[in-house]
C-alpha cells in the first residue's frame with residue numbers, strides 16, 4: 017500500500033492525501049490551496065491524480081483548506097461517494113457554493129479588465145454547477161459509526177473538537193498477511209474546554225498517526241478565558257458609548273462569539289445592547305448549528321434550556337440586505353457587530369471599519385488569525401493609518417487581540433493527544449517547516465517516537481514502516 021502526501025504536507029493550506037491499496041484508491045480531504053494567485057492557480061487546477069480513478073473520498077471538516085477544491089474533483093469526473101459527518105454534510109453546501117461564487121466572480125472581474133481584451137478568457141477554477149455536482153455525492157455518518165470503504169478499509173469518524181462536525185479518522189486497512197494496519201488521521205485537532213464543542217475524543221492503539229502541526233511550537237492561553245476576555249473588552253467600549261466591531265470568520269468563530277455573548281447576557285455581565293450578525297453566510301451557518309444540536313456540548317444545552325434558541329435568538333439581529341448593514345454603520349447607538357471577513361480583507365466589516373475606525377470610543381476585537389499583509393494584521397500591529405476602499409483613515413478606535421481564541425490544539429495539547437494514541441510512527445503535516453521541525457524534536461525527545469516530515473508529492477509505505485529492519 018502507498019500513502020501519497022499530495023497537499024498541505026509542508027504548509028497549512030490545501031490538505032490532500034491519497035491512499036492506494038491493491039484494491040482501491042481513497043482520497044482524504046481536497047482542500048483549496050490559498051496563497052499567491054499564480055501558484056494557487058497552478059496547484060488547485062492540477063489535482064495530482066485522475067479523479068475518475070478514485071473509489072471514495074473522506075472529508076475531515078468544512079474548513080476551506082480541507083474541502084474547498086472538492087468541486088474540481090467533480091468537474092474532472094469524480095462520481096463516487098464523499099463520506100463525512102452529518103453536520104459537515106450540512107455545512108459543506110454553504111461553503112462550496114460560496115467558494116464557487118468567489119471563483120466565478122474572480123474570473124468575471126479579470127475578464128472585464130480592459131488590458132485583457134486580446135487574451136483568452138479566464139475560466140473559473142470551478143463553477144456553481146461543479147459545486148452542486150459535488151454536493152450530490154455527500155454521504156453523511158454519525159461519529160463512531162463504522163463505515164466500510166472500497167477495498168475493505170474500515171473508517172470511523174471521531175470527534176475532533178475543532179469546529180462543528182469536524183472529525184479525526186480511525187482507519188483499518190486490510191493487509192495481505194491478514195492483519196489490519198491501524199492509522200489515525202489527526203487533522204485538524206481542536207482543543208479542550210472550547211465553548212460549544214465537545215472535547216476531542218482520543219484515538220488509541222494505532223500503528224501510524226498522521227497529524228497536523230499548525231501550532232507545533234506555540235502555546236495558547238486557556239480556552240476557558242475566552243468569555244472573560246470578551247466581557248472586559250466589550251464593557252470597556254460600551255461604557256464609553258462606543259461600538260464593538262468584531263471581524264469574524266463565518267464558520268465557527270462567529271457562532272462561538274454569539275454563544276459567549278449569550279452567556280454574558282444571561283449573567284447580566286454585559287449591557288443588553290443590540291447584537292448584529294452582519295454576514296449572510298454566518299447566518300446560514302448559525303442555522304446549521306441550531307439543527308446540529310446533538311454535536312454541541314452539555315453546557316450549550318443547559319444554556320439553551322434556560323434561554324431558548326441561542327444561534328437564532330431574538331436579541332440577535334440577522335441583517336439581510338446591504339441596506340440593513342448600512343443602517344447599522346450610520347447609527348450612533350452602542351452595539352456589537354460581527355461581520356466577515358475575519359482578516360478584514362473584504363466583506364461588510366470594511367464598511368463598519370470605514371465608519372467606526374476613527375472614533376476613539378469604539379473597539380475592534382480581533383478574535384482570529386491575521387495573516388501577513390492583511391488589513392487585520394495592520395490593525396493588530398497598531399499601524400496609525402490604514403487604507404480602506406482606497407481612502408486613508410486614522411486608527412483612533414481601540415484595537416485589541418483576544419489571544420485565548422483558537423480552534424487548534426497547541427504544542428502541549430498535540431503532544432498529549434499523540435502520546436495517548438501510542439503510535440509506532442508519526443508523520444507530521446499541515447504546518448510550516450519551523451513548526452514541524454520544532455514539534456518533531458519534541459516528539460522524538462519526549463516520547464522517543466519515529467517521526468517523518470513528508471513534503472508534498474512524497475509517498476510512504478506504512479507496511480514497510482512496521483516491518484522489522486532486515
Ligand SMILES: [Zn+2]
Pocket residue numbers: 077079178204
Ligand atoms: Zn480546520
